[in-house]
Amino acid sequence: MYKKIRVKRGDCPEAFFKIGDYAFEKVDEQCKSTEVYKYQFQIEMSIKSEIDVRLWIEDIISQVKFLTIAPEELRKYIQLFEENINPNEECLFHDFRTRFIDFVVIKYEVNKEMKEDIFLYGYSMDEKYVYIVVKAFSLITLSEVYTCIIKNCLAQDLKFILDEDIRWIRLNSYKVKDDMQMPSAQDKEFLKKTLVPTNFDTFYKIFRQVDAEGFLSKKLYHEYLYRDGKPLKQVSKFFSPYWKLSSSMPEKTKNILYLHDEVPEDEHIDSYVYAFKPGLMKYYLQNWFEDFTLRVVQDMDWGSYSVVHSMKGCRFNFFNNDDENNVREIDLIIEIQKNNCSKIIAIECKKTLSRKEIQMTNKKSKEKVLESGNNIFDAFIHIGCFKGDVEFDIPFNGTREKYKQGIINAESDSYDAPFYAFTIKSIGDYQKKIFYIIEEIFKNW
Amino acid sequence: MRKKITANDCKAMFNDRFNSLSSKELGIELKHFAMGTAPESPSFLVNQDELKKIIIEKLCNFFDENKSQGLEIVFLKSNYGNGKSHFIRTIYTFLNEYENVIAKIVSLKQEETDLKKRILESVSQKRIMECANYIVESVQEEVISDESIAVVNMIVEKYEIGIKLARLLYEIARGESVERKIQAIAILKGNYEVDYIKKFDLQKHDLNNDFYYNVIRIILYYFQQRDLYLVVVFDEYEHVCLWKDSRARNSMYEDIKLFSDNIRKLENMFMVFAESDSVDNTLEFKDDPAFMSRKASMTYEISDLSSETEVDRLFKMILKRYEKYYNLALDRYVDDIKEMINEDPLIGGKTNYRAYTQATMRVLDFYRNKPPKLKKKNNAKILKQNIEREAEDVNFENKWLCATSISKKTILCDVIKQGIEQVGGRVLSIARKQGKIEVEINNDTRIIFVISTDIPSTKDLDKRMDSFVSESMQEDVLYPYFDECKNLKYENVTFYDSDTVIKMERNLNTKDQIYESYENFLKGLDIRSKNVQEN
Numbered sequence: 003m004y005k006k007i008r009v010k011r012g013d014c015p016e017a018f019f020k021i022g023d024y025a026f027e028k029v030d031e032q033c034k035s036t037e038v039y040k041y042q043f044q045i046e047m048s049i050k051s052e053i054d055v056r057l058w059i060e061d062i063i064s065q066v067k068f069l070t071i072a073p074e075e076l077r078k079y080i081q082l083f084e085e086n087i088n089p090n091e092e093c094l095f096h097d098f099r100t101r102f103i104d105f106v107v108i109k110y111e112v113n114k115e116m117k118e119d120i121f122l123y124g125y126s127m128d129e130k131y132v133y134i135v136v137k138a139f140s141l142i143t144l145s146e147v148y149t150c151i152i153k154n155c156l157a158q159d160l161k162f163i164l165d166e167d168i169r170w171i172r173l174n175s176y177k178v179k180d181d182m183q184m185p186s187a188q189d190k191e192f193l194k195k196t197l198v199p200t201n202f203d204t205f206y207k208i209f210r211q212v213d214a215e216g217f218l219s220k221k222l223y224h225e226y227l228y229r230d231g232k233p234l235k236q237v238s239k240f241f242s243p244y245w246k247l248s249s250s251m252p253e254k255t256k257n258i259l260y261l262h263d264e265v266p267e268d269e270h271i272d273s274y275v276y277a278f279k280p281g282l283m284k285y286y287l288q289n290w291f292e293d294f295t296l297r298v299v300q301d302m303d304w305g306s307y308s309v310v311h312s313m314k315g316c317r318f319n320f321f322n323n324d325d326e327n328n329v330r331e332i333d334l335i336i337e338i339q340k341n342n343c344s345k346i347i348a349i350e351c352k353k354t355l356s357r358k359e360i361q362m363t364n365k366k367s368k369e370k371v372l373e374s375g376n377n378i379f380d381a382f383i384h385i386g387c388f389k390g391d392v393e394f395d396i397p398f399n400g401t402r403e404k405y406k407q408g409i410i411n412a413e414s415d416s417y418d419a420p421f422y423a424f425t426i427k428s429i430g431d432y433q434k435k436i437f438y439i440i441e442e443i444f445k446n447w
Numbered sequence: 448m449r450k451k452i453t454a455n456d457c458k459a460m461f462n463d464r465f466n467s468l469s470s471k472e473l474g475i476e477l478k479h480f481a482m483g484t485a486p487e488s489p490s491f492l493v494n495q496d497e498l499k500k501i502i503i504e505k506l507c508n509f510f511d512e513n514k515s516q517g518l519e520i521v522f523l524k525s526n527y528g529n530g531k532s533h534f535i536r537t538i539y540t541f542l543n544e545y546e547n548v549i550a551k552i553v554s555l556k557q558e559e560t561d562l563k564k565r566i567l568e569s570v571s572q573k574r575i576m577e578c579a580n581y582i583v584e585s586v587q588e589e590v591i592s593d594e595s596i597a598v599v600n601m602i603v604e605k606y607e608i609g610i611k612l613a614r615l616l617y618e619i620a621r622g623e624s625v626e627r628k629i630q631a632i633a634i635l636k637g638n639y640e641v642d643y644i645k646k647f648d649l650q651k652h653d654l655n656n657d658f659y660y661n662v663i664r665i666i667l668y669y670f671q672q673r674d675l676y677l678v679v680v681f682d683e684y685e686h687v688c689l690w691k692d693s694r695a696r697n698s699m700y701e702d703i704k705l706f707s708d709n710i711r712k713l714e715n716m717f718m719v720f721a722e723s724d725s726v727d728n729t730l731e732f733k734d735d736p737a738f739m740s741r742k743a744s745m746t747y748e749i750s751d752l753s754s755e756t757e758v759d760r761l762f763k764m765i766l767k768r769y770e771k772y773y774n775l776a777l778d779r780y781v782d783d784i785k786e787m788i789n790e791d792p793l794i795g796g797k798t799n800y801r802a803y804t805q806a807t808m809r810v811l812d813f814y815r816n817k818p819p820k821l822k823k824k825n826n827a828k829i830l831k832q833n834i835e836r837e838a839e840d841v842n843f844e845n846k847w848l849c850a851t852s853i854s855k856k857t858i859l860c861d862v863i864k865q866g867i868e869q870v871g872g873r874v875l876s877i878a879r880k881q882g883k884i885e886v887e888i889n890n891d892t893r894i895i896f897v898i899s900t901d902i903p904s905t906k907d908l909d910k911r912m913d914s915f916v917s918e919s920m921q922e923d924v925l926y927p928y929f930d931e932c933k934n935l936k937y938e939n940v941t942f943y944d945s946d947t948v949i950k951m952e953r954n955l956n957t958k959d960q961i962y963e964s965y966e967n968f969l970k971g972l973d974i975r976s977k978n979v980q981e982n
């Protein structure tokens with residue numbers, strides 16, 4: 003049976019390894035175990051002796067205590083505690099793959115209270131690098147160690163290579179497990195065609211009409227989907243004609259849309275309209291704009307920036323508890339990096355961006371993200387395909403286009419976060435605007 | 448990459464960093480103001496102009512090898528909410544940006560803390576190892592033999608330290624066992640396990656005060672050679688007076704005296720002791736009167752917002768940050784906002800930094816969320832001012848008459864402070880809760896004890912007068928008037944009552960009567976003088 007590690011403080015007769023006040027025991031998979039977070043750093047630093055690596059960490063993290071007198075060789079612990087174990091069990095030492103190990107207790111302040119926690123600090127050195135592997139049993143502790151190491155490397159101008167941004171790991175830990183909905187082949191094809199800039203201009207006009215009425219009139223269909231007398235098949239293939247009939251009832255006249263994909267035989271009849279093919283409408287309304295945004299962000303030229311991570315349509319519980327009321331779905335999350343600085347941004351994609359929509363989403367971000375005390379987003383962006391009643395007031399420099407910027411205030415002692423909002427007109431317009439906003443976020447936040 | 452500090456850099460320590468602040472930094476600072484906590488990295492400091500000058504001068508000299516006098520010790524004293532944390536964090540944040548300054552804030556809350564060990568807590572093991580390497584290297588060329596005994600003896604001779612400390616330094620630098628090196632470092636830092644000392648043939652009494660004094664001396668010598676500086680801010684010094692163990696208290700005073708006697712030998716260290724006036728520190732005086740007099744010369748007061756100009760500067764600093772953060776302009780509401788801040792219950796007669804920052808944030812939030820209509824200004828401005836003045840008079844009178852005896856003591860301290868400044872004196876320290884004000888008038892230092900009690904009596908006054916015996920300073924006592932007081936012969940006691948206090952407050956604020964001397968000011972508060980005039 004697969005066994006996992008549980009870390010306890012104080013007495014623990016079942017422990018396979020004890021150090022200081024900390025005991026490590028193996029528990030069955032279905033029992034509550036401790037989440038183990040392993041993180042690797044490679045730092046360009048010429049250190050020859052293990053004592054120097056220990057003293058380096060003591061120098062940069064002010065409140066640490068080592069639980070062994072001197073650094074120890076890792077192999078001693080593997081031999082003593084993990085030589086004859088089931089390879090399927092979770093290991094404590096085996097996966098360090100470093101020469102030395104230290105057991106460190108760190109003290110730090112979290113939510114105005116002092117917390118004490120253990121982490122394992124493995125390291126090896128060669129002529130050019132120090133390789134550090136940290137194993138922590140809470141993400142907050144790992145974040146604390148990570149922050150101290152990175153801060154020091156930046157201050158000392160030491161080059162380093164990392165696994166990934168610790169905040170991204172934290173973000174994943176708040177994720178609520180959901181079944182992923184896979185787009186159909188038609189959905190994928192539709193998305194692909196909308197990403198062609200010339201097609202998008204046509205789609206944009208059609209979408210506006212579909213959003214307003216649910217369908218495209220025969221007249222507009224011909225106006226938008228024919229160029230030089232030839233149909234634009236890349237676009238038109240996603241639409242089907244339907245009968246639109248008026249039925250006179252005693253009280254009032256009702257329009258009825260007959261959903262069937264029979265091609266009208268009589269071309270002179272004007273009472274048919276065009277709408278998305280069955281199945282596509284759902285994708286268009288629920289997922290298309292998020293997917294489209296993700297692809298625009300992934301495919302565009304970011305210059306000195308790079309998109310290092312993205313995540314779409316996930317639900318999170320930043321309070322890290324079982325309360326379903328705390329769950330918040332975020333359309334799209336991206337992590338963008340420039341030099342050694344990275345920003346994690348939550349993006350809300352709305353077909354029509356209204357004032358109320360922004361207010362509602364900000365309220366949810368405040369209540370379910372900021373007030374949790376675990377916000378990891380540097381900014382929130384609302385992007386609309388079409389503009390509703392929202393007033394944009396800040397110009398994108400050098401253009402007549404405008405956007406909105408404000409602050410989502412946290413009521414508790416958590417920090418505020420900024421939000422930005424804008425709408426798009428074309429793919430080029432989208433790329434320019436999102437680039438501009440990201441630059442603003444890097445500059446100010 | 449951080450740079451090395453120069454003496455000139457310190458001049459920018461208290462500069463307003465508004466233009467270099469990102470929106471994120473603005474948001475964090477404003478959040479702290481709203482919560483009433485000191486920002487981690489304050490970007491401005493509006494008041495304390497005198498103290499800022501003193502600290503800048505001291506630090507400029509400290510970092511200038513031609514002007515440095517060696518160790519610097521400064522005591523900063525502040526009343527609750529006056530911005531002590533804000534002040535020390537400004538210094539700490541600024542110095543922390545330089546690669547050759549080791550700046551630490553150490554809390555003195557714990558009981559029986561040994562000052563030397565708290566200093567050594569601020570020095571990392573890595574630095575101690577580097578120091579040991581340096582010391583051993585420095586004698587290497589001078590010794591005839593490479594043998595450890597020769598090196599150790601040379602360290603003893605050259606650095607005038609004990610052989611036991613020299614052996615430990617040698618072990619750290621040249622020892623072969625990593626374990627022993629770490630144990631030796633732990634002994635030098637004072638955080639060793641009991642069994643370590645046996646391994647180095649040491650006895651507990653070997654690690655005495657002299658030993659640790661020399662450890663600090665040798666580390667600071669190394670710092671000097673490497674152009675490194677240690678700045679330790681000991682926060683919450685007031686807790687020392689609350690330590691139950693008198694030996695621990697006395698050891699702390701002895702250490703401070705020892706350090707201040709050896710400033711030349713302890714270069715490159717700057718110690719700041721930050722102290723709140725919330726605790727009765729008479730024990731400190733009883734424990735060691737000599738220390739108290741020495742401490743007084745090193746103590747500087749973090750004053751509250753002492754003038755309308757300072758309050759206005761604070762308001763403007765917060766306002767411009769707020770406007771930039773929220774991208775809005777509130778200039779047309781400024782008068783109304785200020786009026787509302789002054790009416791805020793948080794202010795209520797207090798002049799402390801925290802009350803103003805919190806009230807300002809509250810009012811600014813109100814104006815941002817629901818900007819009210821602008822108030823119509825009364826053309827007859829003077830009339831309005833008079834009405835306000837009268838209202839304030841009534842407010843003060845009400846406040847005094849409704850105040851408890853403890854609040855009366857605080858109110859009276861503020862009235863005295865205002866009076867002292869009017870007569871050209873200087874308030875050196877003010878402990879409102881204790882009712883103790885240290886002032887300088889015509890180059891003389893005096894202590895004014897303010898007593899407020901609901902049941903004044905001869906017996907109570909006699910008892911208190913016995914406890915106020917100071918050999919070095921002149922004392923004045925303010926005591927509530929009671930009938931029998933006419934028969935008493937205390938020359939330095941001023942008997943006040945509600946009428947004299949209310950009248951004095953009005954005179955000081957309207958300047959209807961200017962007090963030219965300290966004696967006249969005290970007479971103004973004394974009910975007996977009033978009776979003489981009336982008769």
